[in-house]
Amino acid sequence: MEKVAFITGITGQDGSYLSELLLGKGYTVVGLVRRTVASDSAKMVNLSRIREHERLIMEYGDMSDMSSLTRIISHHKPQEVYNLAAQSHVGTSFKTPMSTVEINLNGCLNLLEAIRIIDPKIKFYQASTSEMFGDNIKCPQNENTVLSPVSPYACAKVGAHNLVQTYRKSYNMHASSGILFNHESPRRGENFVTRKITMAAARIKLGIQKELRLGNLDAERDWGFAGDYVYAMWLMLQQEHADDYVISSGSAHSVRDFLNYVFEHAGLDPDEYVIIDPKFYRPCEVPRLWGDSSKAKRILGWEPSVAYKELAIMMYEEDYERESKKSQTKD
């Protein structure tokens, strides 16, 4: 039988890696794109490798518009739905709390309801997050760690996480949540701290940027590679029973550590270029995220393959190449 997957958030970092994985496995992939995304816009860059693929179908819609989700699911009849769409920037969620909740919480409910009504046998993946642990610094954090969200983003994600568990219990739906810790790649949005650092290092090295403004350097994160993490999403939907799983690299590093490592690799001294700017501080900070993914290893057989330093260098090298090509075109 033809396998069909519906992915929301397909233009994002994870959506693009997941699409490549599923197309490689023979799936037809249906992706949700917002009307605001022109087919030639920068937002489509992540999909550049697969845009012409004959089994990739783009459908216009929006997480806040249940009728669009219902239309797409009724028409394409996917067996698997991956809900990756979100306003995913934590800092921004303090500035746009209402739309963040609308997309990240109500959007998830719209999708769960559409599936329940159309075909409750459809398998569902929800992009939950380590951000839900918030200011609970009991580490390492696992599936039983108490959630203590401290941002509108995380509050919305906790609501969605609870809804997924509720739909699983109430309607016997195959609905799973991946509690994913931070994962990065050369496709990471430019306003997330790792990519902001690797891009700045590349641009400073090339003489096209003079300084780098950052916020809290003391926060610690458990960073892994996005390509590894989307494989865990797929594995969750191949299990007989739905469940929740922590996906993490198993080690934590501070933002300062990441900064120093990348700048050292580039042959730059951070003290010469980095300015601490209060603008990038958040009203409330998540001090430490460090995950324990032993359940995923035991049940899914999942393990990360790219280590922290390898990831940092991969991102820097790709940014350096991209930025130097751009500056040569301008000459």
Ligand code: NAP
């Ligand atoms: P991302 O790069 O920011 O991608 C977000 C995607 O959501 C984009 O395709 C965006 O479309 C789409 N979107 C936003 N609002 C929408 C709306 N109203 N209707 C339809 N689509 C909408 O995020 P990511 O890093 O790939 O993360 C994927 C998911 O995992 C998110 O839910 C995020 O919260 C969660 N998560 C991420 C991490 C991480 O470290 N990356 C960790 C844990 C959980 P546009 O292109 O139109 O903006």
Ligand code: GDD
């Ligand atoms: N973005 C950003 N920009 N963060 C900065 C900066 C800066 O200039 N300076 C310091 N930071 C600190 C933030 O305060 C935070 O403590 C840390 O760097 C990481 O910030 P982000 O890269 O924005 O990621 P995040 O941890 O807040 O959220 C990401 O990971 C979550 C999973 O834990 C996002 O991908 C979320 O969508 C995801 O759920």
